[in-house]
Amino acid sequence: MFLVSRRSGLAAALLAGALAIAGPAAAADATALLKAAFDNWRGKSSRATIEMTIHRPAWERGLTMQSWTEGDDKALVRFTAPAKERGNATLKLGHETWIYNPKLNQTIKLPASMLAQSWLGSDFSYNDLAKAEDILTDYTHRITGTATVDGHTAYDIEAVPKPGAPVVWGKQAVRVRDDGVMLREAFYDQDMKLVRVMTTEKIGPLGGRPYPLVLVMRPADEPGRWTRIETTSAQFDVALPASLFTRSNLENPRG
Amino acid sequence: MPSEAPIVSCRGLKKRYRTGAVETVALNGVDLDIAPGDFATLAGPSGSGKTTLLNLIGGLDTPSEGEVVVDGVRLGELGKNALTDLRLRKIGFVFQAYNLIPVLSAVENVEFILQLQGVAPAERRARATAALKEVGLEGMEDRRPGFLSGGQQQRVAVARALVSRPSIVLADEPTANLDSKTAGELIDLMARLNAEAGASFLISTHDARVIARSRRHIELTDGRVTSDSAAAREPA
Amino acid sequence: MGGLSLLAPMAWRNLWRNPRRTWITLAVVAVGLYSILVFAALLDAWARSSRDAALDVLIGSGQVHAPRYLDDQTIAQRMAAPGARLRAVLDGPSVEGWADRVRTPAVIQSEYKTLPAELLGVRPARERAISVVPRDVSAGRYLAGDADGGIVLGAHLAKRLKTRLGKRVIVMAQDATGALAQRSFRVVGLYSASQEDEDRFAFTGIEPAQAMLGIGTDVSEISFKLADDAGAPATVAALKAAGPGLDVRPWTALAPLTAAMNSFMEAFVYIWLWIMFVLMAIGIVNTQLMAVFERVREFGLLQALGMRPRLVLAEVLLESALLIGLGVLAGAAAAVATVLAFSGGVDLHFLARGAEFFGAGHVLYPRLAPAQFAAVSALVWALGVLVALWPAGKAAGSSPAEVMSHAQ
Numbered sequence: 055m056f057l058v059s060r061r062s063g064l065a066a067a068l069l070a071g072a073l074a075i076a077g078p079a080a081a082a083d084a085t086a087l088l089k090a091a092f093d094n095w096r097g098k099s100s101r102a103t104i105e106m107t108i109h110r111p112a113w114e115r116g117l118t119m120q121s122w123t124e125g126d127d128k129a130l131v132r133f134t135a136p137a138k139e140r141g142n143a144t145l146k147l148g149h150e151t152w153i154y155n156p157k158l159n160q161t162i163k164l165p166a167s168m169l170a171q172s173w174l175g176s177d178f179s180y181n182d183l184a185k186a187e188d189i190l191t192d193y194t195h196r197i198t199g200t201a202t203v204d205g206h207t208a209y210d211i212e213a214v215p216k217p218g219a220p221v222v223w224g225k226q227a228v229r230v231r232d233d234g235v236m237l238r239e240a241f242y243d244q245d246m247k248l249v250r251v252m253t254t255e256k257i258g259p260l261g262g263r264p265y266p267l268v269l270v271m272r273p274a275d276e277p278g279r280w281t282r283i284e285t286t287s288a289q290f291d292v293a294l295p296a297s298l299f300t301r302s303n304l305e306n307p308r309g
Numbered sequence: 310m311p312s313e314a315p316i317v318s319c320r321g322l323k324k325r326y327r328t329g330a331v332e333t334v335a336l337n338g339v340d341l342d343i344a345p346g347d348f349a350t351l352a353g354p355s356g357s358g359k360t361t362l363l364n365l366i367g368g369l370d371t372p373s374e375g376e377v378v379v380d381g382v383r384l385g386e387l388g389k390n391a392l393t394d395l396r397l398r399k400i401g402f403v404f405q406a407y408n409l410i411p412v413l414s415a416v417e418n419v420e421f422i423l424q425l426q427g428v429a430p431a432e433r434r435a436r437a438t439a440a441l442k443e444v445g446l447e448g449m450e451d452r453r454p455g456f457l458s459g460g461q462q463q464r465v466a467v468a469r470a471l472v473s474r475p476s477i478v479l480a481d482e483p484t485a486n487l488d489s490k491t492a493g494e495l496i497d498l499m500a501r502l503n504a505e506a507g508a509s510f511l512i513s514t515h516d517a518r519v520i521a522r523s524r525r526h527i528e529l530t531d532g533r534v535t536s537d538s539a540a541a542r543e544p545a
Numbered sequence: 546m547g548g549l550s551l552l553a554p555m556a557w558r559n560l561w562r563n564p565r566r567t568w569i570t571l572a573v574v575a576v577g578l579y580s581i582l583v584f585a586a587l588l589d590a591w592a593r594s595s596r597d598a599a600l601d602v603l604i605g606s607g608q609v610h611a612p613r614y615l616d617d618q619t620i621a622q623r624m625a626a627p628g629a630r631l632r633a634v635l636d637g638p639s640v641e642g643w644a645d646r647v648r649t650p651a652v653i654q655s656e657y658k659t660l661p662a663e664l665l666g667v668r669p670a671r672e673r674a675i676s677v678v679p680r681d682v683s684a685g686r687y688l689a690g691d692a693d694g695g696i697v698l699g700a701h702l703a704k705r706l707k708t709r710l711g712k713r714v715i716v717m718a719q720d721a722t723g724a725l726a727q728r729s730f731r732v733v734g735l736y737s738a739s740q741e742d743e744d745r746f747a748f749t750g751i752e753p754a755q756a757m758l759g760i761g762t763d764v765s766e767i768s769f770k771l772a773d774d775a776g777a778p779a780t781v782a783a784l785k786a787a788g789p790g791l792d793v794r795p796w797t798a799l800a801p802l803t804a805a806m807n808s809f810m811e812a813f814v815y816i817w818l819w820i821m822f823v824l825m826a827i828g829i830v831n832t833q834l835m836a837v838f839e840r841v842r843e844f845g846l847l848q849a850l851g852m853r854p855r856l857v858l859a860e861v862l863l864e865s866a867l868l869i870g871l872g873v874l875a876g877a878a879a880a881v882a883t884v885l886a887f888s889g890g891v892d893l894h895f896l897a898r899g900a901e902f903f904g905a906g907h908v909l910y911p912r913l914a915p916a917q918f919a920a921v922s923a924l925v926w927a928l929g930v931l932v933a934l935w936p937a938g939k940a941a942g943s944s945p946a947e948v949m950s951h952a953q
Contacts, residue, residue: 220715220717221713222715244713369946370946389854390854396945397852402849402850407842407843420551421850424551
């Protein structure tokens with residue numbers, strides 16, 4: 055989740071560090087906490103290098119990618135390693151997503167039927183990319199508890215879909231640190247059975263702020279299977295050329 | 310019954326069989342008349358043409374040359390069906406074997422002829438039963454041929470041959486498969502019926518006792534009539 | 546002719562002179578005809594089952610679409626709700642029932658899976674008249690009305706989605722503007738059909754579907770079911786006249802594979818009939834020829850005694866006719882008994898879902914078609930007698946002279 059948009063967010067999160075600390079003190083409003091975290095994460099723009107590890111009981115493989123984001127509706131991810139995956143790219147513009155396969159030299163607009171497909175074989179689906187912000191708009195939120203983690207206050211927030219919202223989950227349980235770092239996001243089915251959980255396993259300074267360096271997504275019922283995402287470098291609020299988020303750039307990268 | 314028109318008249322009868330390149334002459338110019346009421350035997354060595362002659366007279370086969378006239382009808386002018394009908398109405402047959410239709414009872418075998426003639430069922434049964442009684446088979450009407458002795462079977466054949474009141478009965482070695490006592494009885498029977506019914510009989514046979522009872526005896530050798538007692542008794 | 550009063554018993558008795566041979570011929574004819582009839586009944590049941598399975602789910606006797614819908618089965622190719630003229634034909638006596646629908650390719654998403662399907666917005670009351678889906682609901686309920694926002698899924702699709710009654714699924718589809726529309730539906734019912742259909746069709750009320758897709762009151766198709774299939778061409782013509790510019794097609798055009806299967810089944814019955822008949826004919830000719838050859842002298846005797854050749858032929862034919870007729874009776878009786886015994890249905894569950902490969906349902910209902918049974922039986926009998934002409938001809942051709950020359 056939030057693959058694309060998140061890495062940019064931390065800049066904002068730390069930039070707004072003082073605000074963030076002031077926020078919860080003022081009012082422990084669940085929606086505001088989540089929104090603050092998302093708002094903080096969405097920097098104006100970002101450029102990052104990310105390593106993804108896909109782990110299965112029998113094997114494991116790694117992928118490296120470059121990502122660029124701008125605002126909350128533009129994102130481009132391009133794989134750089136291994137050679138087999140190099141050039142595979144995903145472009146998200148608003149609600150539409152295109153994927154480019156260099157071997158086929160073909161760009162397709164992601165059809166609804168492919169939403170459930172695994173993104174490059176990981177435990178993330180295209181759907182996770184497309185619906186990243188659903189939790190803000192389609193759920194109601196409430197704080198169910200607080201804890202102190204690493205000297206920060208962490209809020210446990212339960213997000214329940216609004217009636218009629220196009221959401222499959224029964225609920226989400228999110229733990230957010232008072233400085234805008236999301237620590238955990240758990241997805242429950244409609245029987246309130248845990249389906250999968252994403253945890254932040256390493257927080258470190260990046261661009262001079264605390265950043266969730268390592269995220270791991272684990273399906274609940276398949277032990278020994280997970281996908282790990284590590285942000286190795288990132289720059290925030292950089293100026294990105296407008297031509298970056300275009301289909302022609304998706305196919306023929308300039309720089 | 311003196312010299313009426315003959316019931317059967319054969320003129321210049323020749324019959325040749327061809328088997329591959331070999332031609333066999335079975336009859337080589339036979340002239341023969343059978344008078345109404347004749348009780349004649351036909352004898353001769355094997356291959357002398359006895360069976361062939363009976364076949365030609367009975368319309369079962371056609372001559373290579375010559376002509377057969379039965380009761381005024383020239384057989385050579387008849388088609389297959391007409392010939393079949395002529396056999397049905399004018400000729401009675403008694404064969405050496407395979408005389409009876411195996412699936413029919415004694416009375417049915419006799420009735421069969423009448424049915425072919427189109428006689429009504431009730432009359433048919435009555436006449437057939439009477440015919441069997443005539444040959445001494447009363448009480449055996451419903452027996453199938455398999456349950457009759459050889460002599461009894463030939464009696465049924467005789468009854469069948471006479472039931473249609475034919476002009477002539479042709480019998481081909483009728484006693485050949487019978488013991489001498491039974492054979493004697495069969496010949497007696499035929500002789501009696503000849504006298505009572507007035508049908509002519511032409512019987513081919515080797516049996517001296519049969520020949521002894523005949524009123525006319527014809528010898529056939531190499532396809533020719535070599536002796537005919539009628540010629541001696543009744544000069545033309 | 547002397548009539549059949551002696552001929553018939555004669556023929557009958559001749560049959561039993563060689564009982565073993567007669568029984569063999571009887572068995573050949575009986576088994577052959579039995580296999581033809583039972584096979585035909587099963588194939589017919591199969592064809593009916595596959596046809597009904599295909600037609601009774603959605604197709605009906607025929608459908609009306611926007612002109613290019615069949616090439617591009619999306620919401621883009623829609624038409625206005627049926628107007629007065631179209632309704633006049635659809636409500637006429639030749640049409641047993643009809644239903645208009647919204648139909649579009651969609652994706653259904655659960656917590657665990659996202660699967661492609663077709664979303665159908667239907668009018669439940671109308672569907673009941675033409676589709677088996679409403680009554681094949683195996684869990685929960687069918688849709689309650691045109692505005693019902695619940696969804697009825699195929700049981701197998703629900704299983705694959707790992708969802709069940711009472712749970713939400715998200716349906717995504719392109720709306721009228723081409724944008725992705727999505728809506729949450731609660732699963733209110735599961736239906737059972739062929740696995741293929743269960744996986745393919747999801748039903749909701751027509752109004753929620755129209756609202757989700759932003760198409761006003763437009764519909765994708767009108768499916769109609771005829772009171773009598775024979776009236777199809779007339780009704781199709783009437784609908785074409787009433788709906789100029791619309792694409793009206795009978796089921797044979799909509800489901801050509803099913804139609805082809807249907808006629809193939811019929812053809813196959815006759816192919817089978819001929820194969821079996823050739824086998825039977827060989828058996829009949831063989832035994833009857835043997836019977837005739839054994840009785841050459843007898844036929845000679847019959848002719849010598851004054852039986853015309855044609856009558857001899859008649860006698861032998863009568864034997865064959867009796868023999869084959871007995872076999873036909875036995876075979877037909879056994880076939881009727883078998884079909885009646887299985888008229889409650891032949892359960893193909895043991896084939897699991899393999900049977901669906903051929904498009905048939907799980908249970909076949911063999912049906913007695915008296916006209917077909919009688920026709921096939923009579924045909925086999927007549928052909929058998931025809932074949933028996935050969936040995937009979939041989940018998941009639943035997944020379945009467947045989948009797949004498951073969952004597953001794």
